[in-house]
Amino acid sequence: MTPEPSTPLSFVSDSPESPWATYLSQVDRVVPYLGPYAKWAETLKRPKRALIVDVPIEMDDGTVRHFEGYRVQHNLSRGPGKGGVRYHPDVTLEEVMALSAWMTVKTAAVGLPFGGAKGGIRLDPKELSIKELERVTRRYTSEIGIIIGPQRDIPAPDVNTNGQIMAWMMDTYSMNVGGTATGVVTGKPIHLGGSLGRVKATGRGVFVTGREAARRLGLNLQGARIAVQGMGNVGGTAAELFVQAGGKLVAMQDHTGTVVNPAGFDAKAVLEHVKRTGGVADVAGGEKVDNEAFWDTDCDILIPAALEGQITPARAKRIKAKLVLEGANGPTLPEADDVMHERGILVVPDVICNAGGVTVSYFEWVQDFSSFFWTEDEINVRLDKIMVDALNHIWETADRHKITLRTGTFAVACERILIARQERGLYP
Known part of the structure; x- marks a missing residue:
């Protein structure tokens, strides 16, 4: 069953080369392989929630600058949102939407209990001092704090962000909720609840x-x-x-x-x-x-x-x-x-x-909840098994339908996402 077309999103560009257009094309190609779940395919073409925030900070010279930040939760049917935060001068809402959507597919492709999310701030971190970078990170975290959390949406490092950025995000969120919440982000330093093996x-x-x-x-x-x-x-x-x-x-x-x-x-x-x-x-x-x-x-x-x-x-x-x-x-x-x-x-x-990063982020999240940490060898063995098993299943799907590995991956992942969507139903 082909879903009825809905009104297109009003805040995306018409460029066929935009990241969002690329993602939509990938979804269109997989619809014929979704069987009875194809009626829910429109769900995949719309982010659940997109937040645009103003991030004002005082610079080292006493002036005040405003940066634009985003956090998009594309789909939460299979679990809390999961996805990185990037700092880059070319970050746009549309790019973050596409990245969040790919995270939805990625987490489902390897069978993780997450949905997809992504964040970003439009800035060039090389132009900021370390203290300015800390201030912009903390203010951004406070602004998106209304939608993130260990069971809601878990940020991680991405382009131009790292363990230090995650430490500031975790600390800021923790101060705002009145208790240390190590599981609110992944990719943290080891001594703050990070996981061995995460960086690589x-x-x-x-x-x-x-x-x-x-x-x-x-x-x-x-x-x-x-x-x-x-x-x-x-x-x-x-x-x-x-x-x-x-x-x-x-x-x-x-x-x-x-x-x-x-x-x-x-x-x-x-x-x-x-x-x-x-x-x-x-x-x-x-x-x-x-x-x-x-x-x-x-x-x-x-x-x-x-x-x-x-x-x-x-x-x-x-x-x-x-x-x-x-x-x-x-x-x-x-x-x-x-x-x-x-x-x-x-x-x-x-x-x-590239799903190895989110897989070990999942391991980090689990370890934070249990306060029991694995060795790097244990991490790598678990990672390798998940990646190989997932790829083999995708390859079998692609061979069965005579489609590319990309469409095969989307077929496996989108079916899992839409099964969850159908079984949860619509509320209210």
Whole structure:
């Protein structure tokens, strides 16, 4: 049954390349595979709640500046909202909506008892002092405090946020409710209720799903050439693990530029260079090339681990990899997906490929409630099993329907979401 169309949202753009448009296209493609639950599909196209907040702070020089912040809860049918908070000058409500929707799909794809949420503030953190960053974080947390909580919506780190930001958020929320609430955020420092393995979890998930996909493709990781866009926690960790498995890191790109080395970079040295200088530019042993040349790299595995909308149809025609692992959220436009499918390039989509972070966030949340903490080895064993089992189930679904892994992931996840929606019913 195809749902009746409803009035489109009035506050989104008409751009077909916007993150929200990309997400809607992905939902449209999965509707034919939802069976009796297709009548609820419109639920997936509308965020449950979107909050826009003003974040005024006093700057170090005594002036007052106002920043715009967002928190969107896309769907809470399967549990409390879960999703990161990003600080970036290009953050928009529409982007946060799409990211929250992908979180809904992601948590369902790996079977976590969460819904999807996301947050952000439109600012460039490099322009703020550490004290200004603390003030903006605390004020933002107070403003969104009316909708977050350990059983309501649990933020986490994302682009340009980290464990320190989460510590300030947790402390602010705790002060406002009159008691320490460690479970209100995940990705916290270890001594404040954080989980071992959390920092590298997203990148580890990219590696685990990539390893399984390579095995199915018959692609030997020994000597496999890896190209990574974004060498932060996600791309950097994935690159390091692939190199440890015998791969060669032959190309890297981030906001500082693009560098290549067909003989392969020393991944550990690269990560130390990035930590010291803030980017891959001028890394030892690398040749700096034009940014667009990155998409022409001779490689076996491509890992886009930066921002959304990076793989356009034009770039998809140039990619030489056999396997694309989406470390970032929404890095591929729908038309580019089609191009790569036609060219026989396997794409492991973001909503399963980078789900390692939210999986270990779930572990952290559980550990905070029980006040019993696991070792890093225990964390990694549990993470690997969840990721592999989820990918295998998705692969079977994709094979059965003869659809891509992305549509297969959406089919598995959206059915779970809409079953919960139907069983809960409508209130009032």
